[in-house]
Amino acid sequence: MTNHSPYHYLDLGNTGEDLVAHWLKSQGWIILDRRWRCRWGEIDIVALYVEEGHGGQGGQGGDLSSLSPPPPLSSSLPICLSPTLAFVEVKTRSPKNWDAGGRNAIASSKQVKLWRTAQMFLVAHPDKADYPCRFDVAIVSYQEISTQLSGDKFKEKNLVSSYVAGYKLTLQEYITAAFDAVQ
Template sequence: MTNHSPYHYLDIGNAGEDLVAHWLQSQGWIILDRRWRCRWGEIDIVALYAEQIKDREVFSDGESLILDSPHHPITPSPHLPITPSPTLAFVEVKTRSPNNWDAGGRNAIASSKQVKLWRTAQMFLVAHPDKADYLCRFDVAIVSYQQISTQSSGDKFKEKNLISSPIAGYKLTLQEYINAAFDIVQ
């Protein structure tokens, strides 16, 4: 009888996505969707970052107004830049064991995968036309996992990682988050 781990491939992938979604939220991102699917493929995480600028309002014609004191309720401000458009990140999460065959998932983002993600992102924007004018980018998150040893003598050195979490006998670690990992393919 084979001793199978408590996680199979899909569950480890889901746990990696959970870790990345948690980290993104801690960085101020809003998770709009997880495992969004269409006929072209799936996007692991769709996240939105909209920087809030206090006391400023931007209107649809692009004019920026500053909200002042009661003496000057609304005063145009030529000195403040227009609020940047919100950023929409289509995040591909690669969860791998250490020393795996594809460099931690980096080699799995070949041009064919990029085209698939690009088409899927286009379909997401068609399904959500209110987000069609947002800045869009494709990010890649590299997550590693390894079984936690019951005879561990503790960490001999501190790892430099973004976030890590123990789950069901495994340690998942967000090793790298690559902003705008590839250009939009046409």
């Protein structure tokens, strides 16, 4: 096992966020901000989807309390019927980790923190305040690449993969509307 610097895991987290941001762009999303911070916390990715013909305006009032019930837990495509603002939390984990790939790390306390941070984002960007908003979660796994194996020996079901600095990162799941706004 290699002894990594204390910054090693942060770099993998940032690389996981990069993978998700590139995937969102490929799905037609506009990345408005990355690692947006305020006193309440940080939002990994703030993305906007504007369906052609909507011209960037619309929605039915965009405060965070107007979220509709979440769809099924997993979706291969972030589907939107009108301009939508997504606050995306990215969880990058190694295989067989303690928190189910990051899913268990989105506890109610983390949801409150994300909700408050999203509110501050909307205060700082009033031009986005009328968009419907949702909270998405992206689950990314990473695995050190063995130098003894050439190519992928196994077919995986995933959305997208990337190879960076001796690691394979895989966007395994994108959960649209993972949780409702906290009241």
